[in-house]
Amino acid sequence: MSVYPFRKPEDNDSPAKGIEFLSRFVDLVNSTSGNSKMYLSLPCEVNRSEGRMYTSHILCNNDGWQQEATDVIKRANKDGRNLYFNTSSTDKMLEASKPGTIDDVRFIQGICLDLALRNASATKDLPTFAEAKQACDAMPIAPHLVVASGRGLHVYWLFDKAVECSNSGEERGLTARKFAKEISRPWEAMLRKNIKDINESYELDPVAEPARMLRIPGTFNWKYPEGDNEVFSVLNDDSEGISPRDFAAEIKKAEENGGTCYAGGGEHDAARIQKQRSLDTANINVDVSYSMMRAQAYLNTIPRAPEGGRHPVIRDVANTVINGFGLDGSEGIQLIYNANDSLCDPPMEDHEVQKQIDYHMNLSLIHI
Numbered sequence: 001m002s003v004y005p006f007r008k009p010e011d012n013d014s015p016a017k018g019i020e021f022l023s024r025f026v027d028l029v030n031s032t033s034g035n036s037k038m039y040l041s042l043p044c045e046v047n048r049s050e051g052r053m054y055t056s057h058i059l060c061n062n063d064g065w066q067q068e069a070t071d072v073i074k075r076a077n078k079d080g081r082n083l084y085f086n087t088s089s090t091d092k093m094l095e096a097s098k099p100g101t102i103d104d105v106r107f108i109q110g111i112c113l114d115l116a117l118r119n120a121s122a123t124k125d126l127p128t129f130a131e132a133k134q135a136c137d138a139m140p141i142a143p144h145l146v147v148a149s150g151r152g153l154h155v156y157w158l159f160d161k162a163v164e165c166s167n168s169g170e171e172r173g174l175t176a177r178k179f180a181k182e183i184s185r186p187w188e189a190m191l192r193k194n195i196k197d198i199n200e201s202y203e204l205d206p207v208a209e210p211a212r213m214l215r216i217p218g219t220f221n222w223k224y225p226e227g228d229n230e231v232f233s234v235l236n237d238d239s240e241g242i243s244p245r246d247f248a249a250e251i252k253k254a255e256e257n258g259g260t261c262y263a264g265g266g267e268h269d270a271a272r273i274q275k276q277r278s279l280d281t282a283n284i285n286v287d288v289s290y291s292m293m294r295a296q297a298y299l300n301t302i303p304r305a306p307e308g309g310r311h312p313v314i315r316d317v318a319n320t321v322i323n324g325f326g327l328d329g330s331e332g333i334q335l336i337y338n339a340n341d342s343l344c345d346p347p348m349e350d351h352e353v354q355k356q357i358d359y360h361m362n363l364s365l366i367h368i
Contacts, residue, residue: 015073018218019066022085024145024158026060028109028241029089032162032358037061038107041086042072043099043213045222055099060089073218082222084213087112088176089162102211105165105176110144110158111187111247113208117152125201129153135194140250141242147214150221154214157187160241164359176210183244184208186251245361291325292335298325299339310344311352317343318356333357 022040029038038060043053058068076083086099091106118126127135132153136143145156165176188208195202215221298320305313317339322328327335336357340347 015070015077015218018073018216019070021145021147021217022069023066025085025087025089025109026065028159028162029060029107032107032164038089038091039093040065040069040089041094041100042069042216043084043086044072044076045082053097053099055094055096057090057093057096073216077219080220080222083216083219085216087212087214088210099213100211102176102180102209105210107162107164108159108176108179108210109162110156110241111184111208112157112212112214113155113188113191114149114212114214115153115155115191124203125199127195127198127202131195131198131202135191135198138194138197139191140253141247144241147217149215150223155191157247158241159244161243161358163244180208180210183247183251184210186254187247190251190254291327292331295321295325295327295332295335299335299343302339302343304343304345306345310348313343314340314348314353314356318353318360322357322360328361 026040039057040060041055041057043055046052046054056068056072058065058072073083075081084099088100088105088109089107090100090104092104094100094104115132116124116126117132118128136146136153136155141157143155144158145154147154147156163174163179165174165179185208299317302313302317314336318336321332321336321339325332337350337353340353
């Protein structure tokens with residue numbers, strides 16, 4: 001990692017690293033959201049003593065987003081202000097005074113962990129950079145991006161497709177809060193265990209929330225006028241994104257092997273969690289042929305849907321087949337496409353059906 005003296009950057013300091021980094025997140029959203037409006041939020045500190053922020057909400061589905069973000073990064077660097085980005089995306093234009101909360105999240109691009117490192121002013125017993133890297137290397141899936149934040153590391157595991165979340169007020173669907181409880185925090189617990197294996201006294205704060213504000217490569221950490229004030233740089237970026245289902249499978253494997261799962265308030269015994277999960281899914285028959293028979297009987301009760309009423313029918317079919325009957329393999333997917341052909345007049349386009357399948361596959365993460 002390059003170390004720079006603490007200074008006010010020159011006008012020609014390049015934000016190119018920041019744009020390259022942000023593009024990974026924007027591209028994931030644009031490839032998943034279709035024509036929906038999605039916003040990249042860049043909170044900038046305007047008054048450090050009062051903690052006031054001004055947030056630039058930049059439309060992702062716009063070819064000009066890179067220039068807008070470049071201008072924001074240049075301005076923050078020139079004015080000596082801390083600049084961040086919201087690690088998830090929202091589908092609504094928020095007020096400039098609001099960087100966004102977990103209830104505003106619409107798309108989640110991956111799992112991100114903010115890992116504090118040992119430094120001269122730390123009041124906690126924290127790992128060194130080498131020990132943090134050792135803990136990350138021991139994870140079952142290697143991180144895609146690692147950013148030096150000045151006094152710590154921001155570690156990212158990116159998905160192959162962004163996970164679409166329901167609004168927090170909706171009764172059905174995967175909310176960001178549910179995602180945090182079932183995926184982000186258990187993944188954090190696995191890293192916590194790796195750090196404890198190195199030194200039992202080391203600490204790791206619970207920082208795996210989807211709506212996390214983290215720093216951008218190409219900006220400066222202005223919190224520390226002396227010492228650790230490195231320019232943020234991407235240390236690792238070597239592979240394609242991973243399916244969220246693969247993360248869920250690794251979490252389940254860790255639970256079955258006697259690991260721990262951090263879920264909404266504390267660390268819990270893995271055997272207890274596994275028992276509860278078994279109770280929650282006891283009504284789902286794992287025999288595929290029997291489940292297919294039940295699913296087909298359910299589909300036979302649904303009347304044909306004309307144009308204008310097709311979307312809610314296929315949405316309910318996908319949810320019931322995948323999450324109700326547990327048919328999330330090729331048999332269930334084919335059943336959904338067959339239902340589109342037989343129930344919709346005219347049938348929906350394949351890409352529209354696939355979008356519903358992908359969405360409800362993400363919901364089934366919590367049932368793996």
